[in-house]
Amino acid sequence: MIDDPNFETRILNSPGPISEAFMDDRSFLSVIIGPVGSAKTMSALRKLRQVGMRQGFRLDAKGRKRRKARCGVIRETYPSIEKNTLPSWFRIHPESDGVFSRKAPYSHRLNLILDEDEYGQPSDICELEMEFRAIGDQGVEAACRGWEVNAVMIDEADLQPPDLLSFLSGRVGRFSDLDPSLVVDPQIILSLNAPYMDNWVYKLAVEKELGELLSPELAEALGDRKLIETFIQPGGRSPGAENLHNLPKGYYNIQAALNKHRPSYVARMVDNKFVPQQFGQPVNPGFSYEQHVRPLEWDRSRPLILSCDQGLYAAATAMQHTPMAQIRTLAEAVIMHEDGKTLMKIGPTAFGQMCRQMLNDHFPSLKPDMLRVVADPAAFAAADRADNEHDWVRAFSKSLGAKVRPAKTNRQTPRLEAIHRAQAEIDGYAVDPRCRHLIRGHLGGYRYANATNGDGEARGRLEIANTIYTHICDAEQYGALEAEGMMDFVLGRTDRRGASRARARERVDHGQGYFSGRQP
Numbered sequence: 001m002i003d004d005p006n007f008e009t010r011i012l013n014s015p016g017p018i019s020e021a022f023m024d025d026r027s028f029l030s031v032i033i034g035p036v037g038s039a040k041t042m043s044a045l046r047k048l049r050q051v052g053m054r055q056g057f058r059l060d061a062k063g064r065k066r067r068k069a070r071c072g073v074i075r076e077t078y079p080s081i082e083k084n085t086l087p088s089w090f091r092i093h094p095e096s097d098g099v100f101s102r103k104a105p106y107s108h109r110l111n112l113i114l115d116e117d118e119y120g121q122p123s124d125i126c127e128l129e130m131e132f133r134a135i136g137d138q139g140v141e142a143a144c145r146g147w148e149v150n151a152v153m154i155d156e157a158d159l160q161p162p163d164l165l166s167f168l169s170g171r172v173g174r175f176s177d178l179d180p181s182l183v184v185d186p187q188i189i190l191s192l193n194a195p196y197m198d199n200w201v202y203k204l205a206v207e208k209e210l211g212e213l214l215s216p217e218l219a220e221a222l223g224d225r226k227l228i229e230t231f232i233q234p235g236g237r238s239p240g241a242e243n244l245h246n247l248p249k250g251y252y253n254i255q256a257a258l259n260k261h262r263p264s265y266v267a268r269m270v271d272n273k274f275v276p277q278q279f280g281q282p283v284n285p286g287f288s289y290e291q292h293v294r295p296l297e298w299d300r301s302r303p304l305i306l307s308c309d310q311g312l313y314a315a316a317t318a319m320q321h322t323p324m325a326q327i328r329t330l331a332e333a334v335i336m337h338e339d340g341k342t343l344m345k346i347g348p349t350a351f352g353q354m355c356r357q358m359l360n361d362h363f364p365s366l367k368p369d370m371l372r373v374v375a376d377p378a379a380f381a382a383a384d385r386a387d388n389e390h391d392w393v394r395a396f397s398k399s400l401g402a403k404v405r406p407a408k409t410n411r412q413t414p415r416l417e418a419i420h421r422a423q424a425e426i427d428g429y430a431v432d433p434r435c436r437h438l439i440r441g442h443l444g445g446y447r448y449a450n451a452t453n454g455d456g457e458a459r460g461r462l463e464i465a466n467t468i469y470t471h472i473c474d475a476e477q478y479g480a481l482e483a484e485g486m487m488d489f490v491l492g493r494t495d496r497r498g499a500s501r502a503r504a505r506e507r508v509d510h511g512q513g514y515f516s517g518r519q520p
C-alpha cells in the first residue's frame with residue numbers, strides 16, 4: 001500500500017547550472033567537484049533518487065505502474081554519515097517520510113508517487129530504498145559485499161579508499177531479486193571538494209585516467225552513455241559561484257578569512273582549485289583549471305611552435321597562437337618513470353624521436369614550413385663550451401628532422417610574464433587536457449621554494465623550486481615568447497628578433513585574421 005502521500009520532493013531551488021547539468025548527466029561515473037557548501041551532497045542525493053525513479057516498471061493487478069529501486073550512499077563512518085550526509089538527505093525526505101531505520105546499514109524506505117490518474121489515485125509508484133553504508137573498520141571489500149544497488153553515491157569521494165570504485169563498479173546494476181530488463185542506467189556518483197593533485201580522484205575524474213576500470217563488458221553495457229563526466233563548479237568567490245542563495249551572506253569570505261593561515265585549504269575548499277600536497281606558492285597563480293583547460297583544436301593554417309627545454313630531463317610543448325596572440329598549448333612531450341613522480345633521463349636523439357612521435361600523433365601531416373622549433377638560447381652558446389649543449393641541439397635537431405632556433409630570451413622575468421599575461425587575459429590562454437604534466441605544473445607543482453627560512457627572516461628574492469615541473473613549464477615559456485614576438489611584429493612594435501621586416505614577413509604566416517597584417 002501507499003504509505004507516503006508525498007507526490008514530489010520538497011521544494012528545492014536550483015543551486016546553479018553546473019549542479020543542474022550534473023543532476024541530468026547519465027554517464028556511468030558522474031562526478032561533481034566544488035567548494036564547501038555548493039550543494040554537492042544535496043545534488044548528488046537528488047540525482048541518486050532520480051536514478052531510482054527512472055527504473056523500469058511492471059503493471060500491477062490494478063494496472064498501476066510499479067517501479068522498484070535500491071540506491072546506496074557510502075562513506076567512511078556512520079558518524080560522518082550521521083553528521084554530514086543525512087541532514088542533506090532529510091531536507092529531501094524527512095525521517096518521518098516512509099520508514100527510516102538506524103540499524104546499520106541505515107535504510108530509508110519510501111513509496112514515491114510519480115503520477116496520478118484522473119481520479120487523483122496513484123498510477124505510477126516507485127518503491128525506493130535508500131541505503132547508507134559506512135566502510136568503517138571492516139574494509140572496502142566487506143562493506144560492499146553482496147550489495148545490490150541501481151546506483152551508489154560516494155560522498156567526499158577523495159577521502160575514501162581508491163579501491164572502493166573497483167568494488168562498486170561490479171555491484172551497481174546487478175540484482176539477484178530484480179528483473180535485469182527493468183534496470184535502467186546504473187550509475188556511480190562521486191561528490192567531493194577539489195582533491196589534491198596526488199589524490200586518486202584527480203587522476204580518475206580530472207585526468208580521466210581510467211586504468212582497468214574500462215573493461216570490455218563495461219564498455220558494452222554502457223551503450224550510448226559516456227563512461228565518465230566531471231562537473232567542476234566555480235569557486236565560492238568566483239562570479240558564477242553556485243548555491244550562494246542557500247548559504248548565509250558572506251559565507252565564502254568568512255571561510256577564507258578564518259583560514260587565511262592555510263592557503264591550500266582556502267584554495268581547495270573555497271576557491272575549488274586543485275593544489276599539490278606540498279604547498280609552496282605557485283609560480284603561475286593566475287592559472288585556473290576551470291578557465292584554462294579544455295580540448296583544443298589544431299589550426300592547420302597557423303604555425304605550430306615546438307619549444308623545448310633541453311638537458312638530461314628535456315621537455316617540450318607544442319603550441320599555437322591565435323590571430324590575437326592568445327596562447328593555445330596543444331600537446332607536451334615529457335617522459336616520466338612509471339611511478340609518475342620522477343622524470344626519466346633522456347638523450348637528445350631519443351628526445352628528438354619522442355617529439356617527432358608526438359607531432360605525428362597529434363598533428364598528422366603537419367607541413368614542415370608550418371613547424372617552428374625553438375630551444376633555450378643558452379644551448380646555442382659557443383660550441384667550445386664544456387657542457388656541450390650545442391651538441392645537444394645538433395643531435396636533437398638531426399633526430400627530429402627540423403631546424404632548431406634559439407628562443408627569444410632565457411631571462412626569467414620576461415618568460416614568466418609571457419605566461420602570466422596570457423593567463424590573466426580573458427581567453428588569453430588555454431591548454432589541452434592531454435598536457436597532464438604541464439597542467440599539474442600550472443596548478444602549483446611549478447612553485448616557488450618555501451618562502452621563509454627557519455627563523456622567519458624576510459625572503460630576499462623568490463626562487464623557483466627545482467621540481468619535476470620546471471622543465472615543462474620552462475619549455476612552454478619559450479614557446480609563449482615566440483608567440484608574443486610574432487604579435488609584436490604583427491602590430492609593428494618590433495621586428496622579430498631584429499630580423500628585417502621584409503624577411504620576417506616572408507617567413508611568418510600570420511593567417512587570415514583581423515590582425516594578420518594582410519591587406520583586405
Ligand SMILES: Nc1ncnc2c1ncn2[C@@H]1O[C@H](COP(=O)(O)OP(=O)(O)O)[C@@H](O)[C@H]1O
Nearest residue numbers: 012013015036037038039040041042088091246
Ligand atoms: N536545491 C537546494 N535548495 C535549497 N537548499 C539547498 C539546496 N541544495 C543545497 N541546499 C542547502 O545548502 C547547504 C549546502 O548543501 P550541501 O549539499 O551540504 O553542500 P556541499 O555538500 O557542497 O558542502 C545545505 O544547508 C543545504 O541544505
Ligand SMILES: [Mg+2]
Nearest residue numbers: 040041042084
Ligand atoms: Mg557535502
